[in-house]
Amino acid sequence: MSLVTDTEPGLIALDWGTSGQRAWLLDAEGEILDARRASRGLLAITEGVDPGDRAAAYEPAFREICGDWPVLPAIASGMVGSAQGWVDAGYRTVPARLDFTSLVPVPHRDGVLHVVPGLRIPSGDGPGDVMRGEETQLIGVLEALGDPGGPVTVVLPGTHSKWVRVESGIVTDFATAMTGELYGLLITQGTLARTAADAVPDDAAFSRGLAAGRRSRGLATEAFGARPLVLDGVLEPASLPDYLSGVLIADEVSHLLCDPDSRLVLCGDGELCRRYALALADRGVAATVLSEDIAARGLWRIATAAGLLEDRLERTLKP
Amino acid sequence: MSLVTDTEPGLIALDWGTSGQRAWLLDAEGEILDARRASRGLLAITEGVDPGDRAAAYEPAFREICGDWPVLPAIASGMVGSAQGWVDAGYRTVPARLDFTSLVPVPHRDGVLHVVPGLRIPSGDGPGDVMRGEETQLIGVLEALGDPGGPVTVVLPGTHSKWVRVESGIVTDFATAMTGELYGLLITQGTLARTAADAVPDDAAFSRGLAAGRRSRGLATEAFGARPLVLDGVLEPASLPDYLSGVLIADEVSHLLCDPDSRLVLCGDGELCRRYALALADRGVAATVLSEDIAARGLWRIATAAGLLEDRLERTLKP
Numbered sequence: 351m352s353l354v355t356d357t358e359p360g361l362i363a364l365d366w367g368t369s370g371q372r373a374w375l376l377d378a379e380g381e382i383l384d385a386r387r388a389s390r391g392l393l394a395i396t397e398g399v400d401p402g403d404r405a406a407a408y409e410p411a412f413r414e415i416c417g418d419w420p421v422l423p424a425i426a427s428g429m430v431g432s433a434q435g436w437v438d439a440g441y442r443t444v445p446a447r448l449d450f451t452s453l454v455p456v457p458h459r460d461g462v463l464h465v466v467p468g469l470r471i472p473s474g475d476g477p478g479d480v481m482r483g484e485e486t487q488l489i490g491v492l493e494a495l496g497d498p499g500g501p502v503t504v505v506l507p508g509t510h511s512k513w514v515r516v517e518s519g520i521v522t523d524f525a526t527a528m529t530g531e532l533y534g535l536l537i538t539q540g541t542l543a544r545t546a547a548d549a550v551p552d553d554a555a556f557s558r559g560l561a562a563g564r565r566s567r568g569l570a571t572e573a574f575g576a577r578p579l580v581l582d583g584v585l586e587p588a589s590l591p592d593y594l595s596g597v598l599i600a601d602e603v604s605h606l607l608c609d610p611d612s613r614l615v616l617c618g619d620g621e622l623c624r625r626y627a628l629a630l631a632d633r634g635v636a637a638t639v640l641s642e643d644i645a646a647r648g649l650w651r652i653a654t655a656a657g658l659l660e661d662r663l664e665r666t667l668k669p
Numbered sequence: 670m671s672l673v674t675d676t677e678p679g680l681i682a683l684d685w686g687t688s689g690q691r692a693w694l695l696d697a698e699g700e701i702l703d704a705r706r707a708s709r710g711l712l713a714i715t716e717g718v719d720p721g722d723r724a725a726a727y728e729p730a731f732r733e734i735c736g737d738w739p740v741l742p743a744i745a746s747g748m749v750g751s752a753q754g755w756v757d758a759g760y761r762t763v764p765a766r767l768d769f770t771s772l773v774p775v776p777h778r779d780g781v782l783h784v785v786p787g788l789r790i791p792s793g794d795g796p797g798d799v800m801r802g803e804e805t806q807l808i809g810v811l812e813a814l815g816d817p818g819g820p821v822t823v824v825l826p827g828t829h830s831k832w833v834r835v836e837s838g839i840v841t842d843f844a845t846a847m848t849g850e851l852y853g854l855l856i857t858q859g860t861l862a863r864t865a866a867d868a869v870p871d872d873a874a875f876s877r878g879l880a881a882g883r884r885s886r887g888l889a890t891e892a893f894g895a896r897p898l899v900l901d902g903v904l905e906p907a908s909l910p911d912y913l914s915g916v917l918i919a920d921e922v923s924h925l926l927c928d929p930d931s932r933l934v935l936c937g938d939g940e941l942c943r944r945y946a947l948a949l950a951d952r953g954v955a956a957t958v959l960s961e962d963i964a965a966r967g968l969w970r971i972a973t974a975a976g977l978l979e980d981r982l983e984r985t986l987k988p
Contacts, residue, residue, distance in 0.1 A: 470897070471897075472901060473897055473898050473901040473903045477881065477884070477886070477891075477894050477897070478894070478897035478898060478900075478901050478903070479894070479897050480896075480897050480900060510860070510893060511889075525886055525890050526890060526893045526894075527887060527889040527890045527893065528859075528860065528889050528890075528892060528893040529889045531859050531860060532851075532855075532889055534859075535854040535855070535858060535859060536851075536854070539854060539858075540847075540850050540853075540854060541829070541847065541850060562796065565796070566924060567796070567844055567924050567925065568846060568888070568920055568921060568923070568924030568925065569887070569888045569889065569920070570830075570846035570847050570848045570851055570888065570917070570920065570921055570924075571844050571845060571846045571847075571921075571924060571925065572796075573847060574829060574845050574846065574847040575796050575797070575798070575845075577799075578789070578790075578792055578796070578797035578798050578799050579792050579797060581797075581799060582791060582792040582797050584792045584797075598889070601887055601888070601889065602887060602889055602890075604887070605885065605886050605887030605889075605890060606886065606887065606890065
């Protein structure tokens, strides 16, 4: 018998979303010992599966990505906890402290997976909203920042970008912009798709798009504006995608950047964060950029707070 | 031999666009004697056709819709005059007087089709834009209004809505919003399509969407907002389409309504104009609504100004 040390695996952590999974094998201090990606997300797993058979469909996908790792406490966040997930882990209502001590357990053949609930703002006089998975990244972000010493705006860019206001460890408000999804629809179908050629990176076109997106004639007008630029020979068809990206991101930033004086943190895919940082710099706002791997840190932090690792420590000490 | 009278056919007029054609048989005064619709628009005609064979592909479509009408002067506007059209009728540059005496003739087996050029704003320091077909509707609108006694904003809602500023018969500026195309993409694909059910008309949902679209968190955020409303049971899935329609139209109106004091005219599909009129009323702006059949009047007016009907009168008088 030995005490748990820093190099011994202590936790399996999963970020299990709509289109894929990321899995980490962590030690008791949250250090990453192994990391994997797979494409068995909610959409692939539930495709053609009756609601009653979903749990049975999730379990093999879980074993597939991490079944060869040691039997350990396991935690997951993301759409795996949605109504179409392995279990409906529900939502906590904003304002909500970022601690998440109440996880939802899913028993399976080799043990229990603990699923993190999402966050919601109920629809009422103001607009409602939901997030699932991002709450875990937020905990990782706060962990990485230490005490930010004041309110922070955390921006998680992606298919559905989240803008989150955090004060003293409490999420006080958030909003979702479906910017990435709009980009995907416009660049693959319809007028702009017919006008564009296969994308070639073009930072000047992106900057031009940012300027158009700030011009305030509206997203539907500035996006269409890419077409006359191509017709006039001012914009190359292969640069249309970057131009459109600039228009959409600038429109999002223009509308959701409410408090330019609060600290702003970007967390997500590196190239996407670079684009958002440029859009924010264009508005005179400097952002701290964190990697999306922060999710592993958030999962470890939640597991620790929920006592998942203590259980293991106890089991190890008292065999 | 007889003089041309009001009831004798004098002109064939076509509004020939991307997805279809409308054809009118008019008398010398522009009264409609017959009207037809067909679906042989630019997309259907040019699909899989080599650029060199396009003219040969347009001629049968022309005869198909109006080949059994008398041999008469003929005029067309719309995408039939684009680079992928029967002939490239070019563009006139804004500011442009709405007279269009220079039509582009296309000879065919039974005579000549006269095609109306479009309008463009060249891309420069400001944004560029193009229209083709709407310039003809504008002429019909001015004809219907008489002397509007001051600047007019004409809104032509549709797949690509046009907002046009007209002063003393001169188009001084215009902008295009791809609102209808965005609606079509969002309601058939992606997150909102999966959240929605088949549309059931719901004016209350439309009004709620209008209010959200005015809230200024941006189109990408307010459109996504339909999803939490459905998740919270506040919005029926079948009412999501009308909610989204309200969000998108309000966003367009918020951004493109520059001069609430100038007279505003709506021209287009009846149901769409009703929605825009509600969105404008929500901003305290009353609009005059005209039918999209105004295109026939515009085509007749252009044909008259270009002398197409005089030619016929002369031929009739001097056989």
